[in-house]
Amino acid sequence: MNTKDNFLKIKHLYNRAGFGISYADLQKLSRKKLDKVVDNLLKDSQKEDPINLVNDFESKRHLLVQAGLYAKKDLTDDEKKMRQQIIREQNEVSRDLNIAFVTKMINTDAPLREKMTLFWHGHFACRSNNPFFAQQLNNIQRANALGSFKTLLVEVSKSPAMLQYLNNQQNKKGKPNENFARELMELFTLGRGNYTEQDIKESARSFTGWMYDKDGSFIFRKNQHDSGTKTFFGKIGNFEGENIIDIILEKPETAQFIAWKVYKFFVNDNPNEAHVKELATHFYNSKYDIASMMKKMFTSDWFYSPENVGTKIKSPAEFLVGLSREFYVTYNKPQVLIQLQSSLGQYLFNPPNVAGWPGGQSWIDSSSLMLRMRIPSLVLNDGEIDFSGKADPEDEAVIALSRTATSNANANTKPKSYVNANANWPKFLSTLPKGLTPLELTEYLLQPKLNSKITTMVSDNKGLRSTAVEITSMPEYQLC
């Protein structure tokens, strides 16, 4: 076994399957066989590790109060205040939830589970104003991240967040709403072109009555369900939601579509059809066992071939989490993580639409690239923020409320703000072997192969710390 070769493979594995790896861990693992390392990576991720930030009891109380307030036509001033208070609290908790997810990714010992959760977070893209619903969906994605795709799909389909987002609350007998049925096939399973409009209609009828109650729990309302006969992909029956999901999973196109998305996320923006096919067949034959598919991928030779190493553009989440993990960064004002996500175009829990973030080169335009190249120095050297980004459209109501006549005139004079983060340099430096040269550090920090320009730039004997800041500010650092 060539240790140097193994070193590079494991570094690649941890960059794709996780968010990077410390030099010390990398050295340790390099002495092991690759398939053992992959086994360990999967084993480390067995623990479920849910987010328990949003208080169940408190959020149910909010739901009940809200339901009561919506039912009333004229609200008293006190009731209006109460409603506003709840919206304010929910917005605040939603931001905390976002930070909790990011913090988990930064600190986790189970990097593959977090990375898979991030993948499903984009695959089953959803927005919810209710942080309890959003947390619940994230925990479903996290619990089943490496489990059975069928269980994951059923649980996501029953989650209040998704039922609400895709209007299944309004999908009733005689008055079907096709939104969920359409996205289930177009975006979650089969992919466009593998079903007919008639299939959507029949599927929508089968999902009538899939709702959540005022406590925020799934409920099958029989009296809203259309129990008539349906014809779905040529099969005829008294179908309910679960039957539809079973029929969809019987179709190999579903395995093909998921394998294709997994490949794009973990391997290459431009999928190799033969490799995807290999993965899809394995996934289908394993009865949709996600861990088994991941193991197959991470142990395939093509996963480590040069065209797949150091060639993917990091998503904003991968970039921010990777940088923070690498240098053991603590954020004294974690809200800045939200500002950074939104300025870079990936505000977690707030995907652009149900299709998720398009990814790849769409992450990069002139302003987002300039910002990416500046963030390492802002975070690692506590620089001053001189950008504000755009408001999320869903925050407009809050903006409207907070605007007053006087604040408008001052819209342009903002107080200076700083990232206010601390990198743990002693800890970072302690993970490096003695006598590591700036060039070796560069080789470790960057995934793409080094070229003469970079070698020249880092060779003029600077310290490791300034080398690290410089390297992470390079366009090459945007790739993994």
Add this chain to the structure above:
Amino acid sequence: MNRRNFLRNTGFVAAGSLFVPAFMKPLEAMALDELSLYKNLVVVQLSGGNDGLNTVVPFGNDIYYQKRNSIAIKPEEVIKLNDMQGLNPNMAALQEIYDQGWMTIINDVGYPNPDRSHFRSMDIWQTGSDSNQFLSTGWIGRYLDSNCQTCKFPYTAIEVDDSLSLAMKGQTKKGIALKDPAALFRNTNDPFFKAMLQNDKEHLDEDNLGYLYKTMIETSSSANYIQNTSKVYQSKFTYPNSGFANQLKTVSKFISSGLKTRVYYVSLSGFDTHVNQTGQQGNLLKQYSEGMAAFLKDLKSNNKLEDTLVITFSEFGRRVEQNASNGTDHGTANNMFVFGGRLKKQGIFNAAPNLSDLDTGDLKYQLDFRQVYGTILDKWLDVNNADILNKKFNTLDFI
């Protein structure tokens, strides 16, 4: 060489001569004098869902007053445009613009199966999609992709903001976002940034890395071009003191100094007025109108108004009936404004909203927003709208 400035802060670094890789030179060399008559489009986005019925007020319709007993604008306060509709009193600055024939109001613009979520509806307006279709490129972005005569310049579309909207992103080409041309110029002329661009030829074949370098080179080239072309221009006009007016002032500076840019994008947010609407919306409409009036007069004084078309949209209008909190909730169709010195149909373009024929409390749309885009693409930006919008939309005769 000190590369630290870029890394440490945003501090000013004296500009040296930018290293321009050989393959970029032809682009810069061909930039000037290629096109004499330059038509500009300025897109103004009102984010949050502006209440169109309290913007262009249907004071001649009793239903309006019945449905909005506490927030309706009184007839005597409305700036009357005809017997039926008039402007919100906070829009007084636009009266002169309207009287000059520089403004067209298009009523009831929308799309089939409207979505009431801000995000989704904004997505639909920015991408020009159907309501059940998800596109990852914007309508202006696809215009850039279309290889139109002027689209080869990376600065063909500029958004005056910190980040780039989806509307401005195409598959292969994207617009550029900048709030302050001088700041971008400083950053791209920083020694570290310039060092990164040296000897970059070896990256050009590589897929994603090549794309990153191409983006950096274009940013740098655009920053230089924009700063060098516009830095000498000084507006003689006084603009109101607001962030929005400042954005427009920057656009005017770019247009008036002869920048070869075809599309500009600016936005004003805060229109989601569910609670106590009157004061908030009034304030925003005042900012909007005063900014726009200054901008249009500034362009006129520089003889640029003839070559400029401005449109204003919001992701949706609001429900006809007010809510119990003296505000309005998310609705559907809404009015759009068009401004310019060469409007074919000035004033109110089509019939006022029909308040007695609603779709579960919401206005029905008369015109698809893609007919407005299509008209602009065909008649102003000189491309076939079907190439950009994925199907042909009938054009309108406001230009």
